[in-house]
Amino acid sequence: MVVAWCSRRTLSAVVCLLTLPSAVLAQDKPAEKAPVAAAVSHGNVPQDSITDGSVTVGGQAIAYRAVAGTITVGGTDAQDATLGFDGKPLPESGVKLPEKAEDAPPTARMFYAAYFKKDAAAEHRPIVFCYNGGPGSPTMWLHMGTFAPKRIVTPDTQHQEGAPYTIVNNDYSLLDVADVVFIDAPGTGLSRTFGKNKGEAFYGVDGDGHAFERFIRRFLSKYDRWNSPKYLFGESYGTPRSAVLAADLRSVDLNGVILLSQILSFDNSVDGPTANPGVDQAYALALPTYAASAWYHHKLPSQPAALKPFLAEVEKYALGEYMTALLQGSELTDAQRQAVAEKLHGYTGLPVDYILRSDLRIVGGDFSKELKLNEGITTGRLDSRYEGPDVNPLSEGTGYDPQSDAITSAWNTAINQYLHNDLKYAEQSTYLMSARDGGEFSWNMTHHPPSARVGGGGGSSETGTNVMPDLAYRMKLNPKMKVMLAGGYYDLATPYFEGVYEMHHLPMPKSLQSNISYHYYEAGHMIYVNEAILKQFHADVAAFIKSTESGK
Numbered sequence: 001m002v003v004a005w006c007s008r009r010t011l012s013a014v015v016c017l018l019t020l021p022s023a024v025l026a027q028d029k030p031a032e033k034a035p036v037a038a039a040v041s042h043g044n045v046p047q048d049s050i051t052d053g054s055v056t057v058g059g060q061a062i063a064y065r066a067v068a069g070t071i072t073v074g075g076t077d078a079q080d081a082t083l084g085f086d087g088k089p090l091p092e093s094g095v096k097l098p099e100k101a102e103d104a105p106p107t108a109r110m111f112y113a114a115y116f117k118k119d120a121a122a123e124h125r126p127i128v129f130c131y132n133g134g135p136g137s138p139t140m141w142l143h144m145g146t147f148a149p150k151r152i153v154t155p156d157t158q159h160q161e162g163a164p165y166t167i168v169n170n171d172y173s174l175l176d177v178a179d180v181v182f183i184d185a186p187g188t189g190l191s192r193t194f195g196k197n198k199g200e201a202f203y204g205v206d207g208d209g210h211a212f213e214r215f216i217r218r219f220l221s222k223y224d225r226w227n228s229p230k231y232l233f234g235e236s237y238g239t240p241r242s243a244v245l246a247a248d249l250r251s252v253d254l255n256g257v258i259l260l261s262q263i264l265s266f267d268n269s270v271d272g273p274t275a276n277p278g279v280d281q282a283y284a285l286a287l288p289t290y291a292a293s294a295w296y297h298h299k300l301p302s303q304p305a306a307l308k309p310f311l312a313e314v315e316k317y318a319l320g321e322y323m324t325a326l327l328q329g330s331e332l333t334d335a336q337r338q339a340v341a342e343k344l345h346g347y348t349g350l351p352v353d354y355i356l357r358s359d360l361r362i363v364g365g366d367f368s369k370e371l372k373l374n375e376g377i378t379t380g381r382l383d384s385r386y387e388g389p390d391v392n393p394l395s396e397g398t399g400y401d402p403q404s405d406a407i408t409s410a411w412n413t414a415i416n417q418y419l420h421n422d423l424k425y426a427e428q429s430t431y432l433m434s435a436r437d438g439g440e441f442s443w444n445m446t447h448h449p450p451s452a453r454v455g456g457g458g459g460s461s462e463t464g465t466n467v468m469p470d471l472a473y474r475m476k477l478n479p480k481m482k483v484m485l486a487g488g489y490y491d492l493a494t495p496y497f498e499g500v501y502e503m504h505h506l507p508m509p510k511s512l513q514s515n516i517s518y519h520y521y522e523a524g525h526m527i528y529v530n531e532a533i534l535k536q537f538h539a540d541v542a543a544f545i546k547s548t549e550s551g552k
Helices: 015-016 140-145 199-201 205-222 238-248 279-295 307-331 334-348 350-355 364-370 402-421 469-476 496-503 510-515 531-548
Strands: 050-059 059-073 107-117 127-131 150-155 166-169 179-183 192-194 230-235 256-260 376-378 387-388 482-488 516-521
Touching: 059 205, 107 199, 107 205, 127 140, 140 150, 140 230, 150 402, 166 402, 179 205, 192 199, 199 205, 205 238, 230 238, 230 482, 230 516, 238 256, 238 469, 256 531, 279 307, 279 334, 279 364, 307 334, 307 482, 307 496, 334 350, 364 376, 387 402, 469 510, 482 496, 482 531, 496 516, 510 516, 516 531
Parallel strands: 127 179, 127 230, 230 256, 256 482, 482 516
Antiparallel strands: 050 059, 059 107, 107 179, 107 192, 150 166, 376 387
16 A cells, blocks of 8 residues: 655655555553464564464355464575574574674564465465555555455445444455465564664665565475465555566566556656656656546546546547657647647646646646645545545645545554454554554665676666566566556556556567556555455456466
8 A cells, every 4th residue: 555645845755655654553452461472572483373264255165274473584695594484593504693682684574464275285276475565564455455354344435434343254355266475564564673784674675575585485485385376466565566576586487466556667656756857757647547536526627428438538648649748848839838738627627727837747646636626625645536625725735645544544453453353463562554663764765677686787777766677577587477467547646557558668578468467447546445346356366366377
C-alpha cells in the first residue's frame, strides 16, 4: 500500500509518498498472560507457532496448516552463509558474535505467515510469496485483504464506523490452487533489524531486494520447496521489489510474477514531477486516471456513457497530442496551449484557467484537491472514488487521503486480532504499521541494475530509480517466465496507464511481450477492498497460476 501526500518540492518526496504514516500501535497485553510465541530481544528467536484450520473456497472445504514465524537473514551473502535457521552463527562457521548486540553484523529477522494445504503433494504444489510495499509498509494489507484464509470486510468507498470490525472466512483464498506466504519487510510488522549499520543494510532498493532473496532461499530449504512452481506477488513498492528480486534470484527460475499497482520507473510518478522538470511523461500517463476519476464523480462537461471506450480515447490523446505539446515546452504557441487546456478540461473537468495556470501539467495531489473543491471535498489518492471534507480550502494540495483514513484502522485491528487469536503469535509484540515507527528509517533509492551486478558494464543511474531493466533482464534469462500486471482505474498513487507504458518499454525482444497479461478493474490502488473485484481478481490469479505452473 502507498499512502499520504508529502511535500512535492523534492525528489525525496517520492519515497515519502510511498511510505505509510505512523499509526496508533497495538498496546502490549499484560505480562501474566503467557504468549505462545512472543517477540523477544536480539539473541533469542521466537518459536514458530503452528496451527491448523479450514477455509471454504468455491464451496470446497480446504484443510490447511499455518506457520507463523521468522527467518533471519544476513546483511551480505557471506554473512548470510554463516547463519543457521535459528538466526545464530553455525558452529562450523567459526564466527563469534561481539559482546554487544549493536556491534554485531547487521541481520534482519523477517516475519512470515505461511499457509500450506494439507494432504497435498507439497513438492510440486505452487507457492506464492506475497508482500506489500511502502517502502516501509508491512504486509497486513495483502494478508488480511487478498488470499489468506481470513479477510477483513469494510464498505467500499466509505469510512466505516469504529470497531467491532468483521473478519470472515475468505471465499477467495488462493489455497485452492497454491500455498501462500505473506512476508513483512525488514523493520515492518513483526520483522526486526539488528546489528551495526542495519539501516544501511536493509533500507534501500538493493539491500531490501537482497534481504527478500535470502529469505526466499532459506524458506525453500526450510520447507523443502525447491521443486515447487514459484511465484512473486508484490503490490505498489512491492512491484519494483519484485523486479529487483526476480533479477537477484538468478539461479531460481520463477514460473510467474504478479504485479499489482505497478511503478517500476520513479520518473513516471505523478506525485512530484514538478521537482523533475523536463521529464513530462508522468503527466501524460496520469491523464487517463484523472479522466476515470472525473467520469466517476460526474465532473466531465460531457459525460460518456461507458468508462472503457472513453479511457481508450484518452490514452490515445495522452501519448499523442498531449505528450507532443508537453515536449515542446515554451515553444508551444498561445493558441496551441489554449487548445490543449480546453481538451484537458473535457477529459478532467478541471477549469481551463486552472489548467493554463498549471502550465498544462497537473500533479496528482493538486487534481485530488481541485476536482470537487467547489463542494469543499477532497478525493482520494489511493482510490479516487473515496472522498472526504477538505482540510484546508486555501492549500495547494490535499492534506490527507480519504481512502487511507477510511480503512487503516480496520486493517490494523484485523492483523492484531488475527495474529493473536488465530495464529497464536506475538501477543506481547507491537505490530509496526511503518518501518518509520522502529526508528533509523531512511530509504536509499540508489540502484545498481543487473548489468552492473553481473559484470556487464554500467553502474548506478543518475536518473530517477528505474528497475525496468531488472524485470527485462530476468525475462530474457528465463523466457518462459510469465508476468501478470493488475491495477485499478481509480488509482492515483500508481496510475494504471503508467504500468502499461512501462511494460511496453521494457528493454527486451518484442517477442517476450506475449509473456505479459493485463488485468484492470474499476477500483483503486487496493483493488481487493471491493469484494466483487476481489472475486474476479482471485479467478484471474488462479487462472494465471494454473496456466503457468507447468513452466510452459
